[in-house]
Amino acid sequence: MQVSADLRPILGPQLVRLDPMRVKQLQDPLVYEAIDNLAKLSAHCLQLRTPLTTCEKLINSDSTLYLSWKYDEEEKVSRLLGFAKVGRKKLFLYDAQMQTYEGEILCLLDFYVHFSTQRQGVGKQILDYMFAQEHTEPFQLALDNPSVTLLGFMSQKYGLNRPVWQNTNFVVFDELFQSLSAENGIEKQPPDGWRRPMTPRRLGTGMTDTRWLQHAVSGHQSKGNAMAAPVDADMTPQGALSNRAHQAKARKAHILSSKPLW
Numbered sequence: 001m002q003v004s005a006d007l008r009p010i011l012g013p014q015l016v017r018l019d020p021m022r023v024k025q026l027q028d029p030l031v032y033e034a035i036d037n038l039a040k041l042s043a044h045c046l047q048l049r050t051p052l053t054t055c056e057k058l059i060n061s062d063s064t065l066y067l068s069w070k071y072d073e074e075e076k077v078s079r080l081l082g083f084a085k086v087g088r089k090k091l092f093l094y095d096a097q098m099q100t101y102e103g104e105i106l107c108l109l110d111f112y113v114h115f116s117t118q119r120q121g122v123g124k125q126i127l128d129y130m131f132a133q134e135h136t137e138p139f140q141l142a143l144d145n146p147s148v149t150l151l152g153f154m155s156q157k158y159g160l161n162r163p164v165w166q167n168t169n170f171v172v173f174d175e176l177f178q179s180l181s182a183e184n185g186i187e188k189q190p191p192d193g194w195r196r197p198m199t200p201r202r203l204g205t206g207m208t209d210t211r212w213l214q215h216a217v218s219g220h221q222s223k224g225n226a227m228a229a230p231v232d233a234d235m236t237p238q239g240a241l242s243n244r245a246h247q248a249k250a251r252k253a254h255i256l257s258s259k260p261l262w
């Protein structure tokens with residue numbers, strides 16, 4: 001995304017952290033437009049009707065944008081290369097054994113590198129910078145409805161290849177739960193803001209044990225959009241990389257295209 005101006009005095013270094021206050025302080029229509037246009041490409045890539053990211057939304061949110069850009073001395077233009085938008089969200093999660101957890105976790109909400117610059121290491125640079133700034137390890141990140149490309153990226157660049165899909169379309173990695181589990185018989189302390197709720201009480205006759213958890217949460221509550229069809233719990237990496245990503249994408253597209261009920 002090209003801007004015919006030298007953005008060095010405005011943006012500073014080539015990898016920049018833009019929290020809502022910083023975005024507000026930019027006060028530069030050129031930069032706002034360039035970020036919004038890059039976010040539109042991200043939405044187009046994911047076949048979303050509305051961009052997940054705009055500067056206006058960022059200013060009014062508690063999300064942070066990590067932006068990679070560079071100034072081309074020869075052509076005297078600035079180019080926005082890619083961005084990652086993250087935010088902390090309180091999530092209710094279950095692991096592959098249906099143990100339940102809840103806590104605040106850093107979520108990757110939107111991640112895009114301009115198509116002309118992909119597979120040149122920009123995405124990894126952005127996430128590495130983000131992890132350092134947020135004092136977070138890659139396995140502690142939740143991905144909001146990740147694309148197949150993003151799952152491949154996390155596997156290849158960070159060795160995270162055991163995604164655990166949640167009914168909310170978030171994905172966390174098995175390593176997150178491993179880091180919380182007992183070591184040498186001693187239960188590890190969960191991170192701040194985390195607790196593992198008691199095993200849910202049995203419903204009905206008790207014939208179903210914990211199976212009800214698989215289908216109990218059928219839609220994204222915050223979107224107010226419960227769906228009739230539950231997502232199949234295919235926990236194999238292959239299944240996660242293909243079927244479930246497509247299902248999640250289809251569900252998200254459905255949610256975005258649904259007419260409001262009122």
Ligand SMILES: CC(=O)SCCNC(=O)CCNC(=O)[C@H](O)C(C)(C)COP(=O)(O)OP(=O)(O)OC[C@H]1O[C@@H](n2cnc3c(N)ncnc32)[C@H](O)[C@@H]1OP(=O)(O)O
Binds near residue numbers: 042110120124143
């Ligand atoms: C929560 C969410 O935001 S979900 C949406 C994620 N965004 C997208 O899917 C949009 C399209 N993709 C992109 O914008 C980028 O490819 C990103 C952001 C996923 C990664 O950025 P890049 O700058 O390409 O990453 P980087 O160069 O550091 O690493 C490349 C790795 O990403 C993966 N990857 C990137 N593009 C592709 C592709 N077209 N096909 C398969 N794997 C790919 C591979 O693991 C690749 O490693 P390799 O080139 O050694 O095979």
